[in-house]
Amino acid sequence: MRALESSRQPDADSRNSRDIPNSQAATGFPPVPPEDSPKAGLVEARTQADQAKGRTDVRQAITDRIIAMLEKGGNVFRERWTQAASRGMPRNGKTGAPYHGANVLLLWDAAIEHGYASNVWLTYKQAASMGAQVRRGERGVLCAHFERKATGHSNDAGSDVGGNGAGHGEGEGATGDSSNTGRSSVLLCMPFWLFNVAQVDGLSASTPDRSEDAEAWTDRSPIEGAMRFIGGCRPNIQHGYTRGAYSPAADRIMLPGVDRFTSPEAYCGTALHELVHWTGHEKRLNRTFGARFGDAAYAFEELVAELGCAFVLGHIGLVDATIEGHAAYLDSWLQVLRNDRTAIFTAARHAGEAYEFILARELPLPDGDS
DSSP states (O other): OBOOGGGOOSSHHHHTOOOOOOOOOOOSOOOOOOTTSSOTTTHHHHHHHHHHHTOOOHHHHHHHHHHHHHTTOHHHHHHHHHHHHTTOSOEETTTOOBOOTHHHHHHHHHHHHHTOSOOEEEOHHHHHHTTOEEOTTOOOEEEEEEEEEEOSOSSOTTEEOTTSOOSSOOSTTOOOOSGGGTOOEEEEEEEEEEEEGGGEESOOTTSOOSOHHHHHTTTSOHHHHHHHHHHHHOOOEEEOOSSOEEETTTTEEEEOOGGGSSSHHHHHHHHHHHHHHHHTSTTTTOOOOHHHHGGGHHHHHHHHHHHHHHHHHHHHTOTTOOOTTGGGGHHHHHHHHHHOTTHHHHHHHHHHHHHHHHHTTOOOOOTTOO
């Protein structure tokens, strides 16, 4: 929880006053669809035509799916994401590249929904290029990647097309604006579909069926992993508070005493959640959402921390962590997502940046343990 500025007082009452208000681009090409989808060859033309007419809203379709996940309840979606994340971050089975942002949430949820043991994915065309075949009747997971294209005009840089949401330049693979060149650009949100390797027949034995992230932690304790990340970041942590919080003004993480937590996993989960908030300080990633989200900025930062923490917990396989109290933000998150179809892409991108920032500072293994 990120401490409200008005609540940062040293007395005990202020520690209880922070109540919650009610309030790398993805790799691959759009595949040939399954047999019961529109005929092959018509999909790409139809997608382009629909975008030109403003009928297809990829951002809205994906936002609606994320909203449906959140509506299942805080404990449900957190458990599902963490369970899927324990298998590693989703990766492409041909290139090995990891997926990012909102695509991670979509692929995690699909893996749990369908019982896939692997977090490795392919497009239809990639599977075919590897001599394999997506089984008849299998359905792909809709994902999105972003392409910025120059229009050759001026004065409307950063605009959006096809009713796909505009103005913020957020998303996977989004490039910098083109204002330096004097040319305008449009940010295209392009759909593509992924199939889990469990849906594909004929893959060679050399095709990975597990993510490298999961394999890297098979011989280590998740608690050890959490402490190595926390220790590597070297935040200012003080104990003795009634609940977990982060104070940007003091640049301090505040936690209850270690013995107040129900388990070591709960302590590590809460500490990592606050560590994601810590990455947003102006000296680090400098996350600020007030200009865009106004009164909802506080809840939106909590969504970033929720997602970033899930990424880290999944990376180290800490599936039993409990972060108490944070489900109370759920209504505020849903309100933000319903009002802004680009918001989940923004939140997931910032969460991914925080995740990478924390991972880059992991303490090394002691000599002889590597």
